Amino acid sequence: MSAVDVKAPANGATARLSLLAGARWRWYEIAFWIVVPSLYFLAPTKLTLLSEILILGLLALSIDLVLGFAGIVTLGQGGFFGLGAYAAALMAKWGAGTAPLSDPLLGLAVAAGVAGIAGFLTSFLVLRGSDLTRLMVTLGLALIVDETANKMKWLTGGSDGLQGVLPAPVLGVWDFDLYGRVAFCYALAVLFVLFLVARQITKSPFGLSLQAIKGNPLRARTIGMPVNARLVAIYTIGAMFAGVAGGLLAQTTQFASPDMVAFHRSADALLILIFGGAGYLYGGLIGAGVFRVMQDILSNITPQYWQFWLGLVLLMLVLFVRGGILGLLRATRDRFFPPSSDKAAP
Amino acid sequence: MTVVLETRNLCKSFGGITATDNVTFKLEAGARHALIGPNGAGKTTFVNQLSGVLSPTSGTIILNGQDITNWSVRRRATSGLARTFQINQLFADFTPLQTILLAITERENAGSQWWRTSGARSDFVDESVTLLTSLGLADVMQQRVGSLAYGRQRLLEIAIAVAAKPSVLLLDEPAAGVPESDRDQILDVVDSLSADVALVLIEHDMDLVFRFAKSISVLVNGALFVEGTPAEIANDPRVRQVYLGEEELLHV
Numbered sequence: 001m002s003a004v005d006v007k008a009p010a011n012g013a014t015a016r017l018s019l020l021a022g023a024r025w026r027w028y029e030i031a032f033w034i035v036v037p038s039l040y041f042l043a044p045t046k047l048t049l050l051s052e053i054l055i056l057g058l059l060a061l062s063i064d065l066v067l068g069f070a071g072i073v074t075l076g077q078g079g080f081f082g083l084g085a086y087a088a089a090l091m092a093k094w095g096a097g098t099a100p101l102s103d104p105l106l107g108l109a110v111a112a113g114v115a116g117i118a119g120f121l122t123s124f125l126v127l128r129g130s131d132l133t134r135l136m137v138t139l140g141l142a143l144i145v146d147e148t149a150n151k152m153k154w155l156t157g158g159s160d161g162l163q164g165v166l167p168a169p170v171l172g173v174w175d176f177d178l179y180g181r182v183a184f185c186y187a188l189a190v191l192f193v194l195f196l197v198a199r200q201i202t203k204s205p206f207g208l209s210l211q212a213i214k215g216n217p218l219r220a221r222t223i224g225m226p227v228n229a230r231l232v233a234i235y236t237i238g239a240m241f242a243g244v245a246g247g248l249l250a251q252t253t254q255f256a257s258p259d260m261v262a263f264h265r266s267a268d269a270l271l272i273l274i275f276g277g278a279g280y281l282y283g284g285l286i287g288a289g290v291f292r293v294m295q296d297i298l299s300n301i302t303p304q305y306w307q308f309w310l311g312l313v314l315l316m317l318v319l320f321v322r323g324g325i326l327g328l329l330r331a332t333r334d335r336f337f338p339p340s341s342d343k344a345a346p
Numbered sequence: 347m348t349v350v351l352e353t354r355n356l357c358k359s360f361g362g363i364t365a366t367d368n369v370t371f372k373l374e375a376g377a378r379h380a381l382i383g384p385n386g387a388g389k390t391t392f393v394n395q396l397s398g399v400l401s402p403t404s405g406t407i408i409l410n411g412q413d414i415t416n417w418s419v420r421r422r423a424t425s426g427l428a429r430t431f432q433i434n435q436l437f438a439d440f441t442p443l444q445t446i447l448l449a450i451t452e453r454e455n456a457g458s459q460w461w462r463t464s465g466a467r468s469d470f471v472d473e474s475v476t477l478l479t480s481l482g483l484a485d486v487m488q489q490r491v492g493s494l495a496y497g498r499q500r501l502l503e504i505a506i507a508v509a510a511k512p513s514v515l516l517l518d519e520p521a522a523g524v525p526e527s528d529r530d531q532i533l534d535v536v537d538s539l540s541a542d543v544a545l546v547l548i549e550h551d552m553d554l555v556f557r558f559a560k561s562i563s564v565l566v567n568g569a570l571f572v573e574g575t576p577a578e579i580a581n582d583p584r585v586r587q588v589y590l591g592e593e594e595l596l597h598v
Contacts, residue, residue, distance in 0.1 A: 012472035015443055018488060019465025205451045206460040212437050212448055219435040222397065223449045223506060224423035225457060233458070 023203040032282065033192065040184060047180035053292045054187045055249045059265070060273040060284025061198055062241035067270075068278035069202055070234045071214030073131045075266045076122075076138030077242045079145040082261025083118055084111035084243030086149060086156055089256035092167040102168040104251050108190065111247030112240040118145075119239020123232040139266070146261040161257030165250060176252065183252035190248060191285075194241060199281055201237070210234055275314060277326030286325055349408075350375050350544045351396070351427070351514045356405035358391055358568075365391040366402065367569035373514065377544040380559035382552075382579075384588060388568035389548045390432055393516050396546075397429045398422045410513065424453075428512035430503045432519045432548075438492030442483050442502050445491060446474040449509035474509075481505045481535055497528030504535055515539070518548045533557065556580065564588070 039050055059081055066072045088107035095101025125137050149156045156162055169175040174182045201207050213220045213227050220227050250256040276287020298306035321328045351373040358366035365388045373379055383389055394400040396407060398419040407415045414422055437445055450470045451457045465471055478487045481501050486494055491502065500520060507515055521532050536558055539545060549555050555562065562579045564571040566588055579585055
């Protein structure tokens with residue numbers, strides 16, 4: 001029974017196609033995933049930097065899930081990143097020589113698990129309060145992880161960092177090499193798989209409900225949506241993603257230190273996401289690339305003042321372009337190729 | 347007739363101000379009830395307590411025989427109580443199609459599925475399109491909600507509530523702020539709502555009230571002033587005085 005008398009015939013099939021079209025792979029997405037792996041051949045001397053960019057991109061992607069889609073402002077992803085880094089590093093250290101324990105994929109699973117548990121437990125603190133409260137709570141949590149890593153010298157090596165991190169070969173075949181070839185391929189493969197998961201999440205009913213909560217939490221509740229459960233879920237997933245990113249960095253650099261948990265991690269990753277464009281999925285990845293390359297170039301030109309120029313570019317982007325680099329690209333596209341119908345694209 | 351929604355001695359005060367004053371109220375299944383009263387009579391405060399947005403200072407709210415006084419907004423919504431807002435509460439970046447699909451998906455407890463693509467359930471999409479069509483929103487269902495005309499947004503506000511298939515529907519001034527030319531469409535939609543749903547209409551507009559309501563409650567200063575059929579209310583000298591008194595003030 002319907003609450004409204006049905007009068008007119010409906011064209012559900014067209015509507016369904018248009019909804020499903022939102023999940024189709026676009027040409028620029030396919031291009032992106034062709035270009036990135038080909039960097040292996042195009043820039044063989046820059047693989048270490050590229051791996052770092054991929055990992056930073058994954059961390060920014062984790063923030064995109066939480067902030068860009070669900071609207072939770074966070075400065076604490078660095079904390080989960082650090083937990084994941086230490087978890088994977090300790091697995092590789094303790095398990096050195098005994099292959100099953102130091103297996104990189106197992107290390108990542110543990111990193112995701114540890115960060116996920118921490119994310120789940122702290123998500124309840126983030127449910128309450130305004131953006132400012134969330135910012136402070138997440139920042140505080142990351143600082144606690146940072147300081148704990150510093151103080152628990154017996155476990156983490158304190159400020160000297162954790163030495164002797166020797167992960168086993170990936171899948172028992174590919175050993176991490178000095179040129180970062182395996183590291184790059186490994187980081188790229190993990191990033192791609194997690195990207196597919198993130199993409200599926202955002203195109204699903206769950207993803208749509210997160211965007212609804214971001215848009216209007218009161219309305220979301222009045223249509224019967226379990227808003228808190230959804231936020232807990234995405235915050236936990238975001239923490240797991242950040243944990244895997246941290247694990248990747250520890251494994252590929254064979255090192256873990258409090259620097260991996262430090263505040264600038266969270267801040268950089270948030271900057272990168274805003275820079276690239278939040279809510280697009282690709283914003284974090286593209287932002288990470290542009291950010292690190294710009295950092296590299298600027299610090300070569302003006303070793304002392306590069307941060308000034310970085311800040312200036314960032315300021316311009318935030319002041320004059322909504323949605324970062326991808327927002328700029330979309331606005332340009334819409335200007336020269338206006339969309340055929342006035343479709344919304346959340 | 348069975349009572350679907352009831353309040354007993356409901357009170358709500360904000361500091362020293364009593365916004366709801368000992369309201370005992372009954373709504374029967376399939377009712378067409380209007381809640382009227384001058385500005386500031388506490389109509390929206392009352393509805394906010396019914397839907398759980400505000401919690402009452404004292405008193406009880408009963409939905410389908412269950413005490414829901416301490417239930418969350420969400421639990422009430424999933425138990426058959428739907429509402430619209432006086433000020434639109436919409437998802438500006440969604441399309442009407444996405445909005446209604448979301449509401450139906452939540453009603454069917456499928457909102458946490460992450461492995462499916464949104465729009466994959468053709469039954470949900472068909473129902474969304476049918477509902478939007480019946481409310482005259484078919485032509486704009488692919489447009490951004492934030493860019494729709496105000497009258498269309500008001501219709502979508504009603505559509506979201508209807509999508510939940512509620513047993514009780516609270517309409518908070520559905521025609522408020524809608525230009526004269528679009529009002530008839532909203533009145534028609536309110537008229538065409540299923541007879542299974544008990545409706546409470548909070549309204550200033552007397553045309554709409556007398557056209558639609560089979561019973562009326564008048565709220566003054568947070569308290570139930572008088573209840574009756576439209577004819578009784580229209581001829582009640584005390585109600586006239588309440589409204590005339592206000593009109594005199596308005597027209598000075």
